[in-house]
Amino acid sequence: MKTKIKEIIESTETGQGKIFTYTVQFLIVVSLITFSISTLPNLSESTIRILLIIEIITVALFTLEYIARVVVADNKPGFIISFYGVIDLIAILPFYLSLGIDLRAVRIFRLLRLFRILKLIRYSKAINRFYKAFIIAKEELVLFTFASLILLYLSAVGIYYFENAAQPEQFKSVFHSLWWSVATLTTVGYGDIYPITAGGRIFTFCILMIGLGVVAVPTGLIASALSQARTEETKEN
Amino acid sequence: MKTKIKEIIESTETGQGKIFTYTVQFLIVVSLITFSISTLPNLSESTIRILLIIEIITVALFTLEYIARVVVADNKPGFIISFYGVIDLIAILPFYLSLGIDLRAVRIFRLLRLFRILKLIRYSKAINRFYKAFIIAKEELVLFTFASLILLYLSAVGIYYFENAAQPEQFKSVFHSLWWSVATLTTVGYGDIYPITAGGRIFTFCILMIGLGVVAVPTGLIASALSQARTEETKEN
Amino acid sequence: MKTKIKEIIESTETGQGKIFTYTVQFLIVVSLITFSISTLPNLSESTIRILLIIEIITVALFTLEYIARVVVADNKPGFIISFYGVIDLIAILPFYLSLGIDLRAVRIFRLLRLFRILKLIRYSKAINRFYKAFIIAKEELVLFTFASLILLYLSAVGIYYFENAAQPEQFKSVFHSLWWSVATLTTVGYGDIYPITAGGRIFTFCILMIGLGVVAVPTGLIASALSQARTEETKEN
């Protein structure tokens, strides 16, 4: 019988294995929606009660899943300290801990339930190719992340010197200017902070001409590395 | 004579076939412009009458086209239940349905006329290469769409915890924060909602550094897959 | 002597030829800056006089250049009706036309002077590779431009139905909604118009997930086509 359960839990190719996998994924999504609803202000008492009931059911089912996984594992301690083993435990632990502790502290532990979302990754096969692409482009990604950070800092210092006198409230310090750098070089541009002096605007133009070719490059790198990883896979088969 | 009409309707290489194709495309564009104008507020009665006349003429011509297509089809039931057969029918049906029903309900059915735009695709040959590219990059597109959804959710939860206390009206719940996630990670940045706390801003920076490399990658994937599809086509010829 | 002038004007490899080329480019830039300054409000009379003098000098020099080009051309009528011949003429004509006509009408003709900027392209060699890349990716570019237009229209109609009731002033008609579509799908996001209803926001999310992979793809296509054009060039040499 243990072999049967093992097959259902660990295989995603048999009919029963698929049903099990999709059920767990469905429960994770239910759990996340429940969590999201619980953040809404002015919830009625009946809604809070329903959310609590769903919470208890999902945690109970996750607990059963965790116990089943431990039981069927060939190497029990190995599973418990494995990446997925720890995530499975962290996903249910906060609920049990909150039963014993003061209600205030619970809110902080509830955040840990978010780790459940990582359980979704468990079932994704395609993640392997992404990992390969990451290895291929690793060096350039590190270099460009590093170059982006330097550029963000330099542009923050630059705009601080141009705009500080004209807008002392908006560009109060280099730290406030950094927020402008982030919003501008990623082209988000919320519009809460922007240069108004001629010098600041010319500086923004120059920094954008250089910056777009630095901050946006990693995206292109990942895309081309993924193509390469795919080509290599095709050749192997 | 049926062979003659069949040639005109189904071939886009003869002179008459081209005229037919362009006439239908012109009618679709006229139909869409008419629809757009009808949404303008405070239209004069004469304008409404002209729009109605154009509507009747275009629907009449689309009806004739549909009947002609059914008549010349080798496999009549096959055409009627085919993708383009259904679209052609849906494009004219709402007009006839609206004649029999109450005026209020008509507005909803009018939306269906938008399917006419899909008729434009019928005449595009290049769509095939795009389809191939989609097949090539399918797995990665699914993975990145999935990763984008998880990232959007996690960033919404994160910003909720950082900003909820400082801006309870803007970041009311995880659902309101999700709107921020969408506007930020796609770099649209309307500016209706943005972080103001130091923690929220540092979090935004971190999530953008990771997020841009996830949300924008699919675009690069499609572009490189299209290049690959083109190279393969060239080799075949 | 005609051969000498011909060499100076048409060759960019000799020392004198380079000086000539750079002088013309410098004059074009001067002419554009003069034009830009003349749009500033509240200019003093002395500034207007200086601008007029610079204008007369540059036009005189451009006229001399045009005459010289006609004189040295082997095929005179051929040069006059060529692309660059017409641009060279259009760049100076408005000035002479404005001498004979009423002052009001002049403002419209002044716009034509902008064509002078196209003279800068004359001296660029690298433009050829870009042209090749455009030929390589032409079909996909047409398809994606077409798909972008359809998507822009559909998203405008969609948001109109979601937001019209809630914001009748902002989303007045499909035409007003089109402005939102343009600002959103290009991720510019000025923030002058954005959805506020839950339905409109979910619709925006969906349309962005699809739209970014359509509107931004042409950029990737041009980049990869340019790489291909470069590789082909390297092979040929």
Add this chain to the structure above:
Amino acid sequence: MKTKIKEIIESTETGQGKIFTYTVQFLIVVSLITFSISTLPNLSESTIRILLIIEIITVALFTLEYIARVVVADNKPGFIISFYGVIDLIAILPFYLSLGIDLRAVRIFRLLRLFRILKLIRYSKAINRFYKAFIIAKEELVLFTFASLILLYLSAVGIYYFENAAQPEQFKSVFHSLWWSVATLTTVGYGDIYPITAGGRIFTFCILMIGLGVVAVPTGLIASALSQARTEETKEN
């Protein structure tokens, strides 16, 4: 003993060399954070004193490093006039200069301390590949930078003619319109300036359709050139 110090300073592969390298990098980051904090308004006197002490310590250590580098260099004058030699000197010089001069002037010299950030590049190996990629795509990068500048100018003139009458304060001159061009074509879209007339909005749409395929292409070019540089490196090994 000189050989020993030389090994520590110039090698990054031995244990002691790594410790030295990381210590210098740590000092640079400390120095930048100190500088950023000193821009905050309303600092208490004790904070200013602590910042000054950290400043003195870091400059002293940078001075020691500079002297050590000069001493161990095989070609002393060669090191002093080399790129890194000059940066190392510029990074410490402002502090010593500020001791002898009036306090007001110091603020300007402090900016030069920012060059210290360039010392971080000294220790990066991966920068070589980026340099190769830059050489590969150099011609296209120049062409697209040039095309972007022309497009920015033309779109500024265009929007000026469409919007000047409707928004004389926002689109005051071609220079003010240029700011709009920069914010729009880079898709930053702060929202401080945007078209409101139908003509201006249609113009914006057209310019964005062309412009995105010009301004954003360099990013794709760098990404694909980096892939090429990597492939060439792999072949060589």
